Amino acid sequence: xxxxxxxxxxxxxxxxxxxxxxxxxxxxxxxxxxxxxxxxxxxxxxxxxxxxxxxxxxxxxxxxxxxxxxxxxxxxxxxxxxxxxxxxxxxxxxxxxxxxxxxxxxxxxxxxxxxxxxxxxxxxxxxxxxxxxxxxxxxxxxxxxxxxxxxxxxxxxxxxxxxxxxxxxxxxxxxxxxxxxxxxxxxxxxxxxxxxxxxxxxxxxxxxxxxxxxxxxxxxxxxxxxxxxxxxxxxxxxxxxxxxxxxxxxxxxxxxxxxxxxxxxxxxxxxxxxxxxxxxxxxxxxxxxxxxxxxxxxxxxxxxxxxxxxxxxxxxxxxxxxxxxxxxxxxxxxxxxxxxxxxxxxxxxxxxxx
Amino acid sequence: xxxxxxxxxxxxxxxxxxxxxxxxxxxxxxxxxxxxxxxxxxxxxxxxxxxxxxxxxxxxxxxxxxxxxxxxxxxxxxxxxxxxxxxxxxxxxxxxxxxxxxxxxxxxxxxxxxxxxxxxxxxxxxxxxxxxxxxxxxxxxxxxxxxxxxxxxxxxxxxxxxxxxxxxxxxxxxxxxxxxxxxxxxxxxxxxxxxxxxxxxxxxxxxxxxxxxxxxxxxxxxxxxxxxxxxxxxxxxxxxxxxxxxxxxx
Numbered sequence: 219x220x221x222x223x224x225x226x227x228x229x230x231x232x233x234x235x236x237x238x239x240x241x242x243x244x245x246x247x248x249x250x251x252x253x254x255x256x257x258x259x260x261x262x263x264x265x266x267x268x269x270x271x272x273x274x275x276x277x278x279x280x281x282x283x284x285x286x287x288x289x290x291x292x293x294x295x296x297x298x299x300x301x302x303x304x305x306x307x308x309x310x311x312x313x314x315x316x317x318x319x320x321x322x323x324x325x326x327x328x329x330x331x332x333x334x335x336x337x338x339x340x341x342x343x344x345x346x347x348x349x350x351x352x353x354x355x356x357x358x359x360x361x362x363x364x365x366x367x368x369x370x371x372x373x374x375x376x377x378x379x380x381x382x383x384x385x386x387x388x389x390x391x392x393x394x395x396x397x398x399x400x401x402x403x404x405x406x407x408x409x410x411x412x413x414x415x416x417x418x419x420x421x422x423x424x425x426x427x428x429x430x431x432x433x434x435x436x437x438x439x440x441x442x443x444x445x446x447x448x449x450x451x452x453x454x455x456x457x458x459x460x461x462x463x464x465x466x467x468x469x470x471x472x473x474x475x476x477x478x479x480x481x482x483x484x485x486x487x488x489x490x491x492x493x494x495x496x497x498x499x500x501x502x503x504x505x506x507x508x509x510x511x512x513x514x515x516x517x518x519x520x521x522x523x524x525x526x527x528x529x530x531x532x533x534x535x536x537x538x539x540x541x542x543x544x545x546x547x548x549x550x551x552x553x554x555x556x557x558x559x560x561x562x563x564x565x566x567x568x569x570x571x572x
Numbered sequence: 573x574x575x576x577x578x579x580x581x582x583x584x585x586x587x588x589x590x591x592x593x594x595x596x597x598x599x600x601x602x603x604x605x606x607x608x609x610x611x612x613x614x615x616x617x618x619x620x621x622x623x624x625x626x627x628x629x630x631x632x633x634x635x636x637x638x639x640x641x642x643x644x645x646x647x648x649x650x651x652x653x654x655x656x657x658x659x660x661x662x663x664x665x666x667x668x669x670x671x672x673x674x675x676x677x678x679x680x681x682x683x684x685x686x687x688x689x690x691x692x693x694x695x696x697x698x699x700x701x702x703x704x705x706x707x708x709x710x711x712x713x714x715x716x717x718x719x720x721x722x723x724x725x726x727x728x729x730x731x732x733x734x735x736x737x738x739x740x741x742x743x744x745x746x747x748x749x750x751x752x753x754x755x756x757x758x759x760x761x762x763x764x765x766x767x768x769x770x771x772x773x774x775x776x777x778x779x780x781x782x783x784x785x786x787x788x789x790x791x792x793x794x795x796x797x798x799x800x801x802x803x804x805x806x807x808x809x810x811x812x813x814x815x816x817x818x819x820x821x822x
Contacts, residue, residue, distance in 0.1 A: 440690040442678055442697075449675055452664035456672070459624075459662070461650035461679030461737055470685060 250566035269418040277417040284424040290521030292478030298516030300471040301451030306382030310476040312498030314351040314483025319401040319493035355480025363472035386498040400494025514560025578741040583632035592618040594796040610792035655734025656743040665719040673701040676736030704735040724755030748778040
């Protein structure tokens with residue numbers, strides 16, 4: 219095998235093809251790890267401290283940050299890694315929320331969600347709800363993506379927005395589940411063994427979800443699928459010329475992205491005990507985009523950094539002035555102009571593209 | 573028929589009133605370089621587009637070996653063994669050379685819906701890509717990001733990307749464009765040995781390279797092949813001289 223001889227020759231010359239050379243453990247590398255661990259550590263530690271000093275409000279605030287971060291992790295997979303600028307991710311966040319809400323509503327009333335062609339009862343089991351939320355969001359994204367991904371650029375942005383708005387108005391005008399008034403979840407949906415109604419427990423559930431979403435994204439982007447998706451973003455002509463059609467790769471990434479955001483939506487509804495069309499509105503799609511851009515597009519920890527910054531500003535600045543979004547705008551302007559790689563790029567240095 | 577690797581049969585393409593491709597038939601045999609030359613605006617790019625799959629011909633058929641590929645997508649053609657390089661380099665610049673070349677290997681092995689195993693330690697991807705790079709004498713640059721490469725090296729990477737597909741035929745669109753005399757000579761040398769493994773359809777402006785490399789030459793003017801033969805015959809063909817001299821007069 220000429221293949222093998224050439225390889226062993228090159229190995230004996232001291233080069234190797236085993237793997238990409240490990241990035242040099244330079245200052246940047248350590249800094250990045252440090253920033254990421256600090257971010258995660260604080261997010262985990264502060265709610266624990268708050269809980270044991272009786273400040274439940276701050277525990278719930280941390281849950282809110284965690285859930286929004288998770289929704290942004292989903293969007294980041296589409297925008298940052300896949301180059302698909304979706305302006306309609308509120309559709310999946312809201313659908314996830316409504317799955318939790320509607321399921322709880324029927325479980326509470328002991329009425330079936332539907333009876334034909336087969337009977338589907340409500341459920342207050344979070345595992346069932348999460349699975350259903352992810353499946354339904356994935357299916358919705360499959361349909362929306364299949365059509366939207368035939369367009370690119372500004373048309374893609376507009377068509378994803380249009381689909382999300384259709385769902386928003388549908389929810390708004392469907393009286394069975396509260397219409398524009400929304401739908402309350404009277405009792406938080408439950409998990410076996412652990413007590414989900416406890417604030418800290420619920421935070422830890424959300425935190426685990428966020429870590430899983432980030433771990434899956436990371437692993438995914440290192441795989442063959444991730445390699446193809448990266449190439450689809452950077453140069454789809456190259457990908458096609460190499461023998462891989464970009465369209466199905468993008469579509470699958472879009473579906474996974476929506477499922478993650480949908481799961482976050484289900485968690486959000488249970489956190490608030492309430493779901494309303496606001497979760498589906500284009501404002502929220504915009505906020506998620508702002509969070510991804512603030513944190514750093516295509517950075518693994520970007521959505522988390524962005525969500526921390528966004529929710530903090532909303533909570534603390536918003537408590538001082540109702541014009542807090544003016545300051546958000548200024549920060550966004552600063553990031554876009556001076557820190558192109560977002561807060562994470564600014565704090566942790568540029569990312570190697572390998 | 574069976575020893576012809578690539579054949580175009582009566583291709584026609586019109587854009588409105590413009591006949592961009594007029595009844596073009598050509599073929600590519602194993603072990604040869606078939607050069608396609610023609611003055612600017614002769615319809616070379618349109619013709620390549622029809623072979624590679626980004627332009628659909630109005631009439632006519634394209635075969636890769638015995639398989640008709642006329643209606644296939646770019647990716648399908650690539651998987652069947654049609655490798656191509658572009659006139660303007662089309663690599664993913666932030667990525668390493670290896671990551672660019674690996675894409676073709678990945679496409680050949682199976683579908684890309686593999687979500688778990690990291691590519692950075694996947695021998696089945698790395699080794700064939702490395703071999704393709706060695707073939708183009710670029711293995712020492714394997715982990716260099718493309719944006720750090722010279723123009724000539726990028727040309728070599730493009731060919732290596734095509735080789736990663738284990739192609740049955742190569743379609744090289746002006747590979748010498750923008751290369752200095754040194755780079756041009758090096759690439760010429762590489763292509764000369766490469767053609768024994770993979771026949772090449774070469775679209776090229778550099779006449780010196782064409783006359784040195786090509787076993788056969790077809791001359792495209794106004795969308796049609798006006799002359800066809802070896803370099804000796806083409807040099808002496810009065811119609812070719814007229815097309816080129818007329819072009820330089822204008």
